[in-house]
Amino acid sequence: MTKIEALQALSEGKTLTHEYFSKEEWVRLHENGFSYEFEDGVKCDPRSFWNYRQGAGFETGWSIFNG
Numbered sequence: 291m292t293k294i295e296a297l298q299a300l301s302e303g304k305t306l307t308h309e310y311f312s313k314e315e316w317v318r319l320h321e322n323g324f325s326y327e328f329e330d331g332v333k334c335d336p337r338s339f340w341n342y343r344q345g346a347g348f349e350t351g352w353s354i355f356n357g
Contacts, residue, residue, distance in 0.1 A: 296352035
């Protein structure tokens, strides 16, 4: 899916992965609704997450995580 689709999926509470992530890595919207949470429990604000994931490589390649 595209980045735009990924943003929508995250806002709907879906857990996502990316083709550049390892097979265990994922991201989802934390239950507080204001931050993203990762598989290791780390949380960050969405702005920081996307600041490090700019460019063509992150415009596509998103998918639903099927752990």
